[in-house]
Amino acid sequence: MPSLIINEIYRTISGEGASAGRPCTIVRLTGCNLRCLWCDTTYAYNEGRKMTVDEVLAEVQRLDAKLLLVTGGEPLLQTDTPELLGRLCDTGCEALLETNGSLDISGVDTRVVRCVDIKCPGSGQADSLRRDNLDCLRKTDEIKFVLADRSDYDFARELIESRDLTSRCTVFMTPAAGLLRPAELAEWILADGLQVRLGLQLHKIIWPEAERGV
Numbered sequence: 465m466p467s468l469i470i471n472e473i474y475r476t477i478s479g480e481g482a483s484a485g486r487p488c489t490i491v492r493l494t495g496c497n498l499r500c501l502w503c504d505t506t507y508a509y510n511e512g513r514k515m516t517v518d519e520v521l522a523e524v525q526r527l528d529a530k531l532l533l534v535t536g537g538e539p540l541l542q543t544d545t546p547e548l549l550g551r552l553c554d555t556g557c558e559a560l561l562e563t564n565g566s567l568d569i570s571g572v573d574t575r576v577v578r579c580v581d582i583k584c585p586g587s588g589q590a591d592s593l594r595r596d597n598l599d600c601l602r603k604t605d606e607i608k609f610v611l612a613d614r615s616d617y618d619f620a621r622e623l624i625e626s627r628d629l630t631s632r633c634t635v636f637m638t639p640a641a642g643l644l645r646p647a648e649l650a651e652w653i654l655a656d657g658l659q660v661r662l663g664l665q666l667h668k669i670i671w672p673e674a675e676r677g678v
């Protein structure tokens with residue numbers, strides 16, 4: 465029976481991407497293959513309990529979810545994640561997948577919005593991107609760069625321009641909390657005329673003290 469190791473399932477307000485501000489149910493999976501320097505979900509590396517896909521679906525339905533974000537950790541590390549995503553779409557939910565870009569995203573159900581978090585040098589994981597993933601992007605997909613400084617911005621801009629990312633999907637640039645001022649990032653974006661969206665981590669503004677479950 466298909467099953468997953470689940471870290472947490474809860475209702476919140478979506479904090480990032482095109483869905484920011486909308487009521488959302490988070491399904492956080494356990495385990496990650498990266499170790500980003502400013503990771504704010506280290507508790508998801510190992511903590512979790514086994515649930516069948518049916519049990520996850522039942523919990524999601526109990527929470528009356530219309531919008532679902534499957535995240536981690538790194539959700540694609542678990543072999544039954546694609547099945548979970550497909551089954552969530554079958555229930556009529558909007559399903560989003562947040563992934564760190566290091567694993568193959570091509571097999572994910574076409575109804576799923578894939579949100580690929582491309583790691584910049586400041587994260588310590590800049591070599592993690594699986595470049596093939598940029599070949600199979602869909603218009604509905606989202607790419608996010610979390611930026612700590614100007615070097616991260618230049619890294620992101622180079623990739624955006626060399627792969628024409630802003631005309632192929634929605635691209636977000638988000639300042640790393642406490643490391644880069646949003647106003648500074650805004651100035652860089654405007655100066656270069658980049659057609660990206662400046663993303664703020666809304667959940668950290670709403671619940672600044674919370675360490676999990678937001």
Ligand code: SF4
Pocket residue numbers: 496497498499500502503504505506536537538564
């Ligand atoms: S990919 Fe995400 S969960 Fe994994 S270490 Fe980086 S920030 Fe943390």
